[in-house]
Amino acid sequence: MMFGNLYIWASLLLAAHALAAVASGAVDIAVYWGQNASEGTLRETCGTGLYAYVNLAFLSTFGAGRAPLLDLAGHCDAASGACASLAADVASCQSAGVKVLLSIGGGAVGGYNLSSPSDAQALATYIWDNFLGGTGAGASTPRPLGDAVLDGVDFDIEAPSPHYDDLARSLTSLFTNGDAAGRKRKYVLAAAPQCPFPDASLGTALGTGLFDLVWVQFYNNPPCQYASSGDVTNLRSSWEQWAASLPSATVFLGLPASPDAAGGGFVDADTLVSEVLPVVEGAANFGGVMLWSRSYDKDSGFSVKLQDILQNRSDQGASSNKKKRIYIIVGVAVAGVLLLFVVISSFLCHKKHRGTPAPEEGSTTPPKIAPS
Numbered sequence: 001m002m003f004g005n006l007y008i009w010a011s012l013l014l015a016a017h018a019l020a021a022v023a024s025g026a027v028d029i030a031v032y033w034g035q036n037a038s039e040g041t042l043r044e045t046c047g048t049g050l051y052a053y054v055n056l057a058f059l060s061t062f063g064a065g066r067a068p069l070l071d072l073a074g075h076c077d078a079a080s081g082a083c084a085s086l087a088a089d090v091a092s093c094q095s096a097g098v099k100v101l102l103s104i105g106g107g108a109v110g111g112y113n114l115s116s117p118s119d120a121q122a123l124a125t126y127i128w129d130n131f132l133g134g135t136g137a138g139a140s141t142p143r144p145l146g147d148a149v150l151d152g153v154d155f156d157i158e159a160p161s162p163h164y165d166d167l168a169r170s171l172t173s174l175f176t177n178g179d180a181a182g183r184k185r186k187y188v189l190a191a192a193p194q195c196p197f198p199d200a201s202l203g204t205a206l207g208t209g210l211f212d213l214v215w216v217q218f219y220n221n222p223p224c225q226y227a228s229s230g231d232v233t234n235l236r237s238s239w240e241q242w243a244a245s246l247p248s249a250t251v252f253l254g255l256p257a258s259p260d261a262a263g264g265g266f267v268d269a270d271t272l273v274s275e276v277l278p279v280v281e282g283a284a285n286f287g288g289v290m291l292w293s294r295s296y297d298k299d300s301g302f303s304v305k306l307q308d309i310l311q312n313r314s315d316q317g318a319s320s321n322k323k324k325r326i327y328i329i330v331g332v333a334v335a336g337v338l339l340l341f342v343v344i345s346s347f348l349c350h351k352k353h354r355g356t357p358a359p360e361e362g363s364t365t366p367p368k369i370a371p372s
C-alpha cells in the first residue's frame, strides 16, 4: 500500500518535473560521470540541476569468467568497498528527480565481453543483486554502491560481441519479476550506440525493442556526425534512421561537451540550438541531449550555456505569446466597441426612421405621415 502511494507520488513528481522542464524551455540532458575525479562529486553533479540522467561510468570489467568490477577512476576504489559511501549521493540525486544508471562497458575495450547466454544471465543477476533491487546471494559485502538502488542499466558497448541481446532480456525479466518481496519499480534500459547505423556492437540488442532510452553517439564518426564545416546533412540522415528504427524508445542526440572530449563531432551550444536541434527535435521520440562527459561539461560550461539559451528562447516565446494575447484582447475589445456602436447606431437610426421617415428617393408622392 505504502509502496503504491510512493509510486504515485514519484510519478506525480516526475510529471511535475517534466512539465517544469517544458515550461522553462530546458532540454533533458544525460551525462556520464565517473572517469575523472576533478569533475566533482556525484552529489554536486546532480545538484547543478542541469541533468535528468547520470550514467555511472563504468562497470568496465565483466564476462567470460572475469570478476565484474566497477571503475570510477579517482573517485573511489570499488574493489576495496570504498565506493559504498556513494549511496548517499545516489539518494540525493534520486530525490532531486535525477535518474542514476549503471553504465557497463566503455572505452576499455578488451576488459569485457560475454561468452554465452548463461554468461549474460549471470551478469544480469550480478547487476541486479549489486546495483538494483536484488538481494540475492550474489551481492558483494558491502555492495559496490552500498544500499543504493539505481534506476537502470546503460549499455555503452564499444566492442562487438554476441549475447548483449540475451543480457537485455535477462535484465528485463528480473525487472519484471521485482525484488524478493515481489515489489516492482520501474527500471530503465539504456544504450549508447555509435551513429553509423546499425551499430556493430549493439544492433542485435537494440533489435529486441527492450530499450527505453537510446543516446546515439554523434561523435568520433565523421560519416554521421555534425561536420565542422557547418554541414548537418550526415547527422540528419543518420538521426532519421535512428529515430525511425526505435519507435518504442526515447532517442537522445549524443555529443561531446567540449572540443577536447572527442576526436570530432563537437557542436557549440549556439549552433546546436539554431542549426541542429531543429533537425532532431521534430522526431516524436526525441528525448534530449547526451553529453560525454561531466568532466568536460564542468570545464566548458556547455550545458549551462545550452540551458541558458533554451531558457531565453522560451522566455522570448512566452513574451511573444503574451504580446499575441494582448493583441487579441485589444482586438476583441475594439471589435466589441465597434459592434456595440453599429448596434446602437442602427437602433437609433431605425428609431429615427420610424419617427420621421425620409422621403424615398425618386418618389414623387409626398411622404405619408403616420397619423398621430
Ligand SMILES: *[C@@H]1O[C@H](CO)[C@@H](O)[C@H](O)[C@H]1NC(C)=O
Binding pocket: 036, 037, 038, 039, 295, 299
Ligand atoms: C581530468 O580533468 C582535469 C581538469 O579538467 C584535466 O586537466 C585532466 O587532464 C583530466 N584527466 C583525464 C585523465 O582525463
Ligand SMILES: *[C@@H]1O[C@H](CO)[C@@H](O)[C@H](O)[C@H]1NC(C)=O
Binding pocket: 064, 110, 112, 113, 114, 115, 161, 162
Ligand atoms: C571474450 O574474452 C575472452 C577473454 O579475453 C576471450 O578469450 C574470448 O574469446 C572472448 N569471447 C568473445 C565471444 O569475444
Ligand SMILES: *[C@@H]1O[C@H](CO)[C@@H](O)[C@H](O)[C@H]1NC(C)=O
Binding pocket: 305, 308, 309, 312
Ligand atoms: C540570456 O538572456 C540574458 C538576458 O537578456 C542575457 O544576459 C544572456 O546573455 C542570454 N544568454 C544567452 C546564452 O544567450
